[in-house]
Amino acid sequence: MSAAEIDGFADRIRKHQGGMISAWVGIPDAMLVNHLAQEAFDAVVLDMQHGMWDMPAAANAVAQVRLAGKPAIARIPVGDFASASRLLDAGASGIIAPMINSAEDARALVRTTKYPPLGERSWGPSLALNHTGLSADAYLKTANELTVAIAMIETRAALDAIDGILGVVGIDGIFIGPSDLSIALSNGDQVAPNAAEIDSAMKHAVSCCRAHGKFACAFAGDGERAGELLKFGFDFVIAGAETAQLRSGARRAINAARRVASGN
Template identity: 85%
Template sequence: MNAADIDGFAARIRNPESRMISAWVGIPDPLLVNHLAQEAFDAVVLDMQHGMWDLPSAAAAVSHVRIAGKPALARIPVGDFASASRLLDAGASGIIAPMINSAEDAKAFVKTTKYPPVGERSWGPSLALNHTGLSADDYLKNANDLTVAIAMIETRAALEAIDDILGVPGIDGIFIGPSDLSIALSNGDQVAPNAAEIDSAMQHAVACCSAHGKFACAFAGDGERAGELLKFGFAFVIAGAETAQLRSGARKQINAARKIVSGG
């Protein structure tokens, strides 16, 4: 995949027929993301909220992912909108912002991720210019379309304000965090990302996105759940975190070896 294909990610995810599967990485190792980017994922998301990435390592990882031929996105820490613009400067194709609970939160997010007249993103995309090969003028004219700003819906307040959030110019789509949403909707009683109540909320979110002409994304704990969410109409899903995939793969090989030894 060349730079033009990578930078076509925003157009692909905005397509109503989009059904993409992404890797999700919290371990701060650019070599690890390079390995995952060799697989048939459509993108790689760097988790800076609960993962251990700092800004320099995340910026380096964006380059590793792009060199491997895939677009890179980042989930920033809560309210860290300054890092959002800097990661876009580094060549990220999109930013996922957690805990966007209102239109006001969404507007604050847009300010740092979109250039005027939509937002107030400051100029300084040196690495993005290198990656895209665009002139400064062409990047300025096209950056708002080439990158996506994705608001996370993961609280009761956010779910109630979903139409207001989607109505904010510059918000390209939403991302459902089902674990946090299940905690919120159960008033702290359980973590149940696959519960029927969460399915209902997710289907409602997809319908809202469709009404606004925007896209919906979500985290899934594994490939089977990811497939279910794609059937719901989500455009972009996570098929489990890299830590779960790493441990699952290790467990599978250990069990296979012990099964042979035991004669099972």
Template identity: 75%
Template sequence: MTTDIDGFAGRLKRRENGGMISAWIGTPDPLLVNHLSQEAFDAIVLDMQHGMWDMASAANGISQVRLAGKPAIARIPVGDFASASRLLDAGASAIIAPMINSADDARALVKATKYPPLGERSWGPSLALNHFGIAADEYLQGANGLTVTIAMVETRAALDAIDEILAVDGIDGIFIGPSDLSIALSNGARLAPDSAAIDQTLAHAVARCRAHGKLICAFGTDGERAGQFLKLGLDLVIAGAETAQLRAGARTAIAAARKVAAS
């Protein structure tokens, strides 16, 4: 029997406060992580797929999140399941894996992120033991429950196989990537992450996740979109990337200065 030692998996499943809101950081700077970790985000995602994080900087970033008392989530590059195990060893509470298009892909992800009997994760969680503050035996017994394995659904193939993916033991939930999914649904014709087609797909995905008792998460382009996702019933949402938030804040400050100067 597994335990939920740090509470993250349990809070996700209970949808406390109507669901979690996470930061999303691709800029490989632990100091930036430190700043955003002080805000009221429920979690922090380090994006290693399209962001510039390497393993050393990601481990430092995870430490900054953990020191702020929050769960760190890492999105790995496509197919890089070996990194998934190392990030969990570094103290990540969850792994998001892109382009999981089949039950076979999902099973390969579980092999890397769960200890037996669910998977084949190799032992070596030295930093994780420090961050969780527990003994090795306790971590081994609880790890499969306290770490969260999330498969990204962002292609037509993944949508067609969504029930098979969700049925894989050890997959805790899915993450909808609206941008790639909109490209896939339009056969490459457009990038429309905020379209009605995506909303319909999300509603279907929520229903399938509830039927399987699994979690559902998604990337929102901004806070308003993230709020719409929470209303739809998602368990964890992204309220935009850190680069968009940084530039939006800069534009707001510049506009305010110009307005006052001209008055």
């Protein structure tokens, strides 16, 4: 995939061109990211909220993802909007911001991810220029369209404010965090990301996105759940975290070896 095709990610997701499946990585190792990027994922998300990434490691991982011909997305820590612009400078194709609970939170995200007139992103995209091959002038004119700002919806307040959040110019889409949403909707009683109440909230979120002409993303714990969410109409889903995939693969190998060795 060429740089132009990688940087067409934003256009594809905005136009709802087929359900996308992404890897999700919290272990701060660019080589691990490179391996996952060789698989048939449509993108790789670096989780800087609950993962252990720092900025230099994340910038290296963005480069590895792009080298493999895929777009890299980063989830920033809560409220760390300064990191959002730095990750875009490093060549990330999009930013996922957690705990966006109001239109004002959404506007704060836009201010640091979009250049004027939409936002106030500061200039300094040296690595992004290297990755895209664009001149400074061309990048400035197109960056707001080449990159996406994604607001996470994961609280009762966010659900109540979803139309206001989606109505903020510069917010390109939303990302549902079903585990936190289930905690919020159960008043702290349970983590149940696949509960019927969450399904209902997710379907409502997709409908709101369609009404506003925006895209919908969500986290799924595994591939089967990811497929269900694509059927709901989500444009971009996670098919489980790398830690779960790593341990699941290890268990399968161990169990297979024990089974063959025992003659069963």
